[in-house]
Amino acid sequence: MTRAELAPTDPVLHSFAAELGDRGLVSIAGRGTRWSAGGEIAPGVQILRAPTGIVEVSPAEMTVRVRAGTLVADLNDALAEVGQRSALPERGGTVGGAIAVGEDHLDVLGRGRVRDSVLQVRYVSAEGKIISAGGAVVKNVSGFNLPKLITGSLGTLGAIAEVVLRTNPKPSMSQWLVSCDADPQLSFNTLYRPSCVLWDGSRTWVHLEGHAVDVAAEFDGLRHVGKFEPADSPPELPAHRWALTPRDAASMTSVEGGDFVASIGVGTLWADRPQAATPIDAALNVVHQRAKSLFDPTGRLNPGRAV
Amino acid sequence: MLRDLRRALSRERVRYGAADRTLFAHDASVFEGGLSGPICFPESTAEVQDIMRIAMQHERSVVPRGAGTGLTGGAIPLGAPIVVAMTKMDTILEVDIANGVAWVEPGVVNLDLTRSLSELGFNFAPDPSSQQVCTIGGNVANNAGGPHCLAYGVTDAHVLAIEVVLSSGDVVTLGSVRGESLGLDLRGAFVGSEGTLGIATKIAVRLSKNPPAVRTLLLSFSSMRDAAQTVSDVVAAGIVPAAMEVMDREITNAVENYVGAGYPRDAAAVLLAEVEGLEGGVEIDSQRIVEVAQSNNAKSIHRAESEAERALLWKGRKTAFGAIAQIKPDYYLHDSVVPRSKLADVLESIYEIGARHDLMVMNVFHAGDGNLHPILLYDGRIAGELERVHAAGAEIVRACLAVGGVLSGEHGIGVEKQPYMEEQFSSDDLDHQERLRRSFDPMCRVNPGKVLPEGHSCADIQALRSIPTGVWG
Structure with missing residues (x-):
């Protein structure tokens, strides 16, 4: 070649x-x-x-x-x-x-x-x-x-x-479930490989995907955790995306100033207001800035934006 | 510099005797030409920082090293750098079930981690054949794979955060265990960088749940083409098994002589397929794999009937490389990836290349990923044999690239494949790879002379190579 x-x-x-x-x-x-x-x-x-x-x-x-x-x-x-x-x-x-x-x-x-x-x-x-x-x-x-x-x-x-x-x-079956009395972390722990487990402080949603027989088995396993009903879709997600530890996301009970939805086992949380910014570590910022100046020496790509 | 290093660590943990320098000038590859400076065994992040700062003061480069199982010369010291052996930092620091993560030091052995997690119902998914000795730090450096990476991904997908000592001596944490980390993915850039961007001192690995059900199938075929076609058809049918491994007749017989794993000796190819998950789906998928195999003229179909039998089949697969010693004293293991649909054609080319160079070739590979591992057998005591192996190897690499493949699936570039980088990438592409490298290490003092070919490499290693042996003694 x-x-x-x-x-x-x-x-x-x-x-x-x-x-x-x-x-x-x-x-x-x-x-x-x-x-x-x-x-x-x-x-x-x-x-x-x-x-x-x-x-x-x-x-x-x-x-x-x-x-x-x-x-x-x-x-x-x-x-x-x-x-x-x-x-x-x-x-x-x-x-x-x-x-x-x-x-x-x-x-x-x-x-x-x-x-x-x-x-x-x-x-x-x-x-x-x-x-x-x-x-x-x-x-x-x-x-x-x-x-x-x-x-x-x-x-x-x-x-x-x-x-x-x-x-x-693409999985052959997809099923959303919702429960008003299930503990979100226990729901996550009970399932083998859920595609998504969400928690809004009072309800837990679960997304099961795969073979119908596996979806049914996972649904059945949840009976010991709470009363789950089929749902058409996940809940509406607030606009702002936060990053938390999975443990903190699962133990969240309220977010000041509005609603929230937390992704269990992942740690992403959606809220009505932005997450407080954490300052980037100085040594890490040096690497960021060096990457920017090496890849875009004149600063012409997307000026005004910073990662 | 020795005095500074010994003051920072201890006399015992900074070695510079001739025997040690010879030992640490090598790794598991065939490459000669390494030249080791002092060998340091740090026990903490602070000590790694000290080593980096001392190296900077004395304008020396450093080479991090795990268990030295790398096959492409990635850990070979070039130009008498300080070798930083991470094997004493081997503690599993924390298993944090609630966050689905374990923090480990880089010297933790891969299998030791999985064994300790297993009791808790979890595992670390990457399982390279060297997992009994290779370290998590080495896995991160090479973005290691293994048979079970087909469904779950290689090391990169299982590392959430890494504490790294940069060439400046500063400590940074790349990535995060908090949610999805947005922004520049320096963690992702670091994994697979072959120890050139800094030294990992702590690694947060993702815990994977052990599957409730596992089914292992041993399928045999009268032709390699049928086996390869089965692999391609299984994936095309929408099934992603946990593993699909193929072995040819020669390696299968070597394995049988070695461990007696129960593989059929008369088949042209055997396919070890493993399905994991919930019981119902596992049964459906394994039955569908059997049907696909039957439609491709499978010669025999066998299900492992016990955990002991399953373990024996995997022992056979994972000790395949050791089994070769009964045939020839040396072997050269290649690593490249081709599109699955090209597997059969490329394998035919590989056997033909071996025959033309009068070399015995065996194939045992991660078929599901299209990740080939052609093995060229030789006797290093016979003059000219290794040269023939290299010539055949070059043709194999080119045969893989010609069908849209890549240079390496899991072993990396190291020094082995540097010359071929210009056959996969343009000079502009390589220039951008160097920019990534310089973003972390602008003076290219960490593991210089690796990955990027000469002319693109950021350090003039030729000059460093001229330092005479014994300069430290």
Whole structure:
């Protein structure tokens, strides 16, 4: 294989790289569902859109190659046709946006973390070059793990153009349950592999997925924990996402100033107000700042935003 | 520098004798050319900080090391650096069931961790073949896998946070046990960085619940193609077993001679498939795997009938590499990944490459992940044999890359595959990998000369290599 063959051949990616160029302030917009994450974009920034389209769905490899501007909903529809699903949360946004933000799906226990599902990422660098990182197979330790660094970087290190994601088989059955008298931690401990267990201070929701016989067995096991009834869906989630230890999330009884929903066994909590910010450790901040200055020396990518 | 190191640790825990330096110049790989400086055995994070600061004052590099089981030369010291052996930091600090996490020191042995968690109903999922001796710190450095990573993911998916001493001597915690950690995933960047970004001193690993039911199937086939096709068809059918391992006839016979695990000796390939979960689903999935195997002309189908039989089958698989000694004194183990659907074609190429170089080739591999482990047998005492092994190895690597594969699935790049990095990545890609490395360690003083090929590597190791042996003695 020659060096020339290593560069991606997709002309759509090259057009995107040319559009982004190597100078001027730029930001990539998805559908704006998390547009203010990391701060407001600086004035005078050119807003671009990432290329769209699903390039290849490979259920036998449990992978999909998709361009960043594609809607997560469209991706999930295409995957559902072949009995697969992704780890990306579906909230009206794009694949690139979901990966740039890095938030997990509510069913993270069943679907896995977004950052573990990004096998390969092709992004346009601040210098306008297409960079390929990772590999299009499910297991790979060839070189430094740039896909991990790019996932969750809010577009501040490179403009995501295309990704290969690991997919997983769509379970044959999905059932939400709700209880008003079950202890959330005990519910979690009783279940083998729930996709999600939620707690709002008075009710516990459980999401069971898999073979019908397994879902029935897990449901049956919960009888000793509380009275669970089938539910149509999870509860409405408040707007702000907090990070707690799983123990603290499970022992939460109220959040000042509004409602909350806590994810048991995960530690994510949604509340009506933002979590108090914890200052970043100084030594860690040095690494953050060094990464930013190495990947984006002129500060042209997503100015105004900080991870 | 020796005086400073011994003052910071103790005389006994800073070794620099000729025998120690020779020993620590090697790891489990075949690579020569390592040159060790003083070997330090820290017992605390503070001592690792002291070592880093002393190294900086004396402008020396450092190389962290676990049990030395790495197969790509990742722990080989280049240019007489300080070797930081983490094996004395081997305490399981805390098992925190309520938070689903255990904090361990990096020198804890993989199997010791799983055994201690097992009593509580949990496990640490990555289970490399070397798990009886390899350390969690080494697993983090290499992003180690193992047979059971098909369903549960490799080390990265099971590490929530890492306390790291940076090359500056500062201590940082990467990742968090609090919820999902948003923002730059420096933890994810660190896992699999082969000891080049800093030294891990504490690791928070995720506790996985032990499965209520396990079913282990031993399937045999008259051709490797049928076995490989079965693996591909199982995944295409929407089944993700906990493990799917394939062994060819030659390695199967070696294993049978060695441990008598009960594998059929007459099959061209055997497939060990394991399904875990709740009883009902396990029964459904194992039955579907049997049907897929039958449709691919399975020669025999056997279910392990007891825990003892299951343990014996796995013992056979995990001791496969040891079993080779009865055939040839040396072997070279490769590691690459190809798309599952290409397994059969690539395996045919590998046997053909071996034959052309007059080398015996065996295959035992993590088929479910497409992770191949071709084994080239040789006798290192015969002049020219190792050179033929390297030549065949290069062709195998290229055959894997040609079908869209990658250089390594779980062993890493180390020094073994540095020259091939330019065949998987463009120079721009490698330049960005170096930027990641420099974000942590701008002067490239931690494990220099690894992973990135020359010209991209951030330290001039050639100059360091010229330091004469004995400079410390």
